[in-house]
Amino acid sequence: MSVSSLLRTSCRRAFGVIGGGRRSVSDLLSGVHVVPRRSIIDLSYSTHFMDFKGSSIPSSMQKLTVTRLSQHFKEAVCLNTVPVPTPGDGDLLVRNRFVGINASDINYSAGRYDPSLKPPFDCGFEGVGEVVGLGLSASARHTIGETVAYFSDGAFAEYTVVPAKKAMAVPSAKPEFLTLLVSGATAYIALKRLGELTEGETVLVTAAAGGTGQFAVQFAKRAGCHVVGTCSTDEKAGFLKSIGCDRAVNYAAEDLGQVLRQEYPKGVDVVYESVGGGVFDLAVNSLATGGRLIVIGFISGYQSASGVATVKGGTLPIKLLQKSASVRGFFLPHFLRDYQEALGSMMQMVAQGTLVCEVDCGDQAQEGRFVGLESVFRAVDHLYAGKNLGKIVVEVAPAPFASSKL
Incomplete structure (x- = not known):
């Protein structure tokens, strides 16, 4: 007997149709425990x-x-x-x-x-x-x-x-x-969207040897700018010079305000500012005509109850007006439309060995x-x-x- 014939015979026997006789469904199921139907694939693990x-x-x-x-x-x-x-x-x-x-x-x-x-x-x-x-x-x-x-x-x-x-x-x-995820992306997008860097401009980066400052220094240099970076030790100043910073200012040993007045009498074109308080006031006073100050943070006030360091805001309008300058705030979640492009570009720099990511x-x-x-x-x-x-x-x-x- 062929395989197909065996299969047909087995099916007929299972349903009681041999010899023309036919049993009811209830008879067939009598005394039989019916197992609930289930899929061949266990869908409980499919998600x-x-x-x-x-x-x-x-x-x-x-x-x-x-x-x-x-x-x-x-x-x-x-x-x-x-x-x-x-x-x-x-x-x-x-x-x-x-x-x-x-x-x-x-x-x-x-x-x-x-x-x-x-x-x-x-x-x-x-x-x-x-x-x-x-x-x-x-x-x-x-x-x-x-x-x-x-x-x-x-x-x-x-x-x-x-x-x-x-x-x-x-x-x-x-x-x-x-x-790159927060620190690098903040520097990349903020300087590109709000800094509007032009070759030959002077850029001041505060807390330049920190997580995001290190990237601001490098991106400003890539744009052909002269970069001034602030830090708190000679070791950090040496690091800043190694990544292209033109003037590293150790504010523990030098007076930042005096350095800016004497060495940059025409002011700075862009400030990448994350310290707040007195440093913010100094940065405003040091802006050149048409200068842009980008606020990416104000760490000096974060540990206070209000979270904000006091600044001399009362004189801010006249100072900005006199120089046609501006203060621009940057909060990364508001610029997520630029995020993938920023990461892709930075990843390419890392692959090429042209971006330092100090950890x-x-x-x-x-x-x-x-x-x-x-x-x-x-x-x-x-x-x-x-x-x-x-x-x-x-x-x-x-x-x-x-x-x-x-």
Whole structure:
């Protein structure tokens, strides 16, 4: 008998049709336990993929959470143990290798950016690490084991769920890539959109040896400008000269106002300003005719109750009018339409070896390298003590021993 004949006979026997007899459906099902129908594909796993074996994903993790609003980071933030989250359809689950420290971390913990946000909430703006889980839609552009850098809330954690659209694939989990996400992008976009740099102009960068200042110096030089950078030590001054700064001013040893008056009597054309207070006032007084002052921050006031350092605002209108000058504010989330172009351009510079991304991992700090989430507190103190050279980065976890295999 052929295979097809055997199949037809088996089917007829199953339904009681041999010899022309026919049994009712109720007779056939009598005494039989009916198993609920199920799909061949288990759809319960179709919305996300988690590489538990290759990545050794634990059931719980540590993360930093803002539990009360305060400009004092240690008072506002606690280290908690929570379940590892599962990514949604358009999300990635990233195991963080490095996270970045920003002066504005304490503005976020103080609730200054979004007054409607109430504790508890996650903190940290940027990270780089490996994708260990992802949603179905996210899998169209990313894969398990891929290394990504991202600019998204909740980075101060061992694992972070990140919208795929906010992540960028990078060659490796090096902290240098992390420096581009906030610090580099701020300098690139602010100078391009608001600085309107012209070759031969003079640009003053305050806190020039810091996370974003280092990039402002380099982008201004690429535009053909003469760059003046402020810093607090001779070591930092040497670093600034190494990245192209024409005049590094160590304000601990020199009077910045006197330097500007004597060496730049016609004023400066553009100021990239992040300090605030008296430095802001000095920068306004030093503007040339048609000068542009870009406010990207005012760190000198962040640790105060108001978050703002006092400036001589009463005389500002007349000073700007007399010089046809302007003060322009820059907040990165308002310029996200320029973000991808900025990252792409900077990544190309890094690949070509034409962009320095200085990282401070705390190797010279008194208690040593910033390793583990608990060292985020030390890293924030390191920044506000003005001890950093370059972008402060915390190593959350060491490199994995085995590659992901899904």
